Amino acid sequence: MINYLYPDYEIVRDPSKCIACRVCERQCANEAHSFDEEAGCMVADSSRCVNCHRCVSLCPTRALKIVKSDHTFKQNANWTGDRITEIYKQASTGGVLLSSMGNPNAFPIYFDKILINASQVTNPSIDPLREPMETKTFLGKKTGEIRRDEKGRILPYTEPQIELSVPIMFSAMSYGSISYNAHESLARAAQELGILYNTGEGGLHEDFRQYGANTIVQVASGRFGVYKDYLEAGAAIEIKMGQGAKPGIGGHLPGTKIVGDISKTRMIPEGSDAISPAPHHDIYSIEDLRQLVFSLKEASEYKKPVIVKIAAVHNVAAIASGVARSGADIIAIDGFRGGTGAAPTRIRDNVGIPIELALASVDSRLREEGIRDNVSIVVGGSIRSSADVVKAIALGADAVYIATAALLSLGCHLCRSCQSGKCNWGIATQRPELVKRLNPDIGSQRLVNLVTAWKHEIMEMMGGMGINSIEALKGNRLMLRGIGLNEKELEILGIKHAGE
C-alpha cells in the first residue's frame, strides 16, 4: 500500500541566511535536518518535523521558520484533512490513535466568555503596590467543630492544611512522563514560591525528598513507588481517580521508558510496562474510596490532607458530593482540556466537560448540601493566565493546578509529541542528551517568574474589584459576568450576563 502523507508543517530555510553551521541538525532529535555533502547545503525532511521550534529558536542566523502546509485535500467541511489522515493511519497499522497534551479542538472556552468586575466611585479600588493584599490561602477541611477541654476551654484544633502563598500549584506530572530536570525545576520553584508541586504517579526520586514540604505525593491504581516513607515524604497525598485528558482511561508508561532511575522511583523492574488501569480495582463505591482515604490517613498518622483527584465528567457534581463525604480533605477536578503525556486521541478529544462548568456545578452542589467546608476545591485542565485563576476562584475554587502553563515556561512549544519521548526541549524525554538541555537553575527561575507575575496580576485584578484578600474573592460570583452565553450556560455558571 502507498502510505505517504504530506506533512502538516513545512520547514522553510532561507538559503541566503543559512551558513550551514549544522546547529539545527544537532538540535533535532527527530532528525529532520541534515547536511547534503554533495550539494554543500542543509536540507530538511519536513515529514519528520513535529513543529517544536527548537531549530527555529536556536538557528544563529534566524534562517528557519516552520509554516503550516498549504497542501490540502479537496475542501470538505465534514471530511476534514485530519479525519482523512487519521483513517489512513489506522488503516495501515490497526492502531489506536495516540496523542499528547490537551484537547486542541475548538470547543467553547468559558473563561474567555466571562468578564471580571471592577469598582468605580462607590466602592473604591485598592492599589496593591501601596496597600496590603493577601493572596495566601489554606487548603483542607474547614471544620466547624469546636473542641473543649474538661474545663470548657476551647482547644485549638484544625484539620491538616496546605498553606499556599498564592492559590496556584503545579499539577501531577510523573517522573517518567517528564524528565529529571523538569521535576527538579518544578520542585525548586515550588519551594521558592511557597507553593506545591505534584509527583504524579511515578514515585518520588530520592534527590527530591528535600522538597518534601512543597510536594504532593500521588497514589494511583498501579501504586507505583508507594510505600510508607513515600506517604510521609510530602505535604499532602493525592489519590488519582481520574485525569481530565483521559477520563475513564488509565495510565500506561511503556517498558521502553522504564529504565534506570525511573524503574527505581516507580519500584518496578526495568523494561516492564507500568500499567495503571482506570479503576482502582479496590474502589467501586464512595465507601471503598473512604477506605483508601483512611488507610492513607492511618499510614501518615492523620498529619496530611488527602486530595482526591477526579476528571470533570457529566455527573461531576454528584461524584464530588460523594467525594466530599469520603473523608477526603481536598477535591481536585481536572477539566477536559487538561494535558497528558499520552492519551488515546478519541478519549482526549471527546470525553469530559469544561472545567468552568464542572467547577461551578460542584461548588453550587456542595453549598446546597451544606458540605462545602468539608473540602477545598482545586481545579485544573487549562488554566492559561492569571485571569483564568481569578475567574476560577470567583466561581468557587480554593486554588488552581497548572501544568501546561508550567511546561510552557520551561520551554515547551506545545508540539504535542510528548508520547514519542524525543522532546527537543528536554521536558518529555529521558534521553540524557535531551534532558540536559533543560537547565534546572533557569527552569526553576522561569517558573518562579511566571507565578510571581501572575500573583501581581491577581493582586491588581483583586485591587480593581476592591477586594484585598483572596478569601473574599472565593465563590464571589457577583464579580463575574458572562458574555455571549445562553441562559442555560449562565445558570450553570451561576453568573449574570454582562449588562445585567
Added chain:
Amino acid sequence: MKIHACDYTDFRELNQAVGESADETVVIDRCVGQRYIGCGISGKEIQITGTPGNALGAYLDGGTIRLKGNAQDATGDTMNDGKILIDGNSGDAAGYAMRGGKIFIRGDAGYRAGIHMKAYEDKIPVLVIGGKAGSFLGEYQAGGVIIVLGLGAEKTPVGNFCGTGMHGGKIFIRCKRLPHDLPPQVKARRASAEDLSSIEGILSEFCKEFSVSKKELENEHFYLLTPDSANPYKQLYVTN
C-alpha cells in the same frame, strides 16, 4: 501488651494504642471489624484473634501480623515488607499491589487476590492461598509469586479471568485441570522439578506455620502460569 479490641469501637483509637505501645509483641483479642490494623507499621508482631476490618496491614513495612480468624478486604494493600499470616479465609483484593513481604492465607481468598502485584530489586512478594481463590486472581500482575494450593478443593481452585493483564511474575496452581478461560497472553505448563524447587522454601514455611502436612501437597501436581510479554500494550498504538 494486650489489647481488648472491644474496648475500642473506633479503629483510630485502637490503632493509636497499637502504635504507641513500646512492646514488640502486641496482642489484640476479640477483634470486631476495626480497620487498618498494622497499617504502615514495621518491627512489631501483632497477634489478632477475632475479625479485623478492611486494609489489615496496608502499606506494611516489616514485622509480622498473625491472625486467628478471617480477614476482610484489602489485606496487605501495597505492602512493602513483612509477613501477614491468616489462619482463616480472606476477603477481596488481598495483597493488592504488594511489592515485598509475604501473605499466607490458610483458607480461601476472595476476588482479585494478588492483583497489581509487583517485584522490585531484591523484593519478591509472595502470596500463598491454602484453599481456593476467587475470580481475577493476579490481574495485572507485574511480578512476585502467587501460589494457590487448593487444599480441600474439589475443582480447579481459582475463579474466572485468572491472570488477566498479567505481565510479570508467576502463578502456581495446584490442580488437576487448568482454568478454562486463561487469557491468551498467559502461558501455562506443568511446573517442573526446577520450578517447584524455587518455591520449596515457601511451601515448607506455609506448612509449618499452619501445621499442614507437606506430603499432602505432593499428591497433586502444580501448574505454572507466566505471561508471554512484559509489554502487553506495545503494538496497540499509532502516533497521531
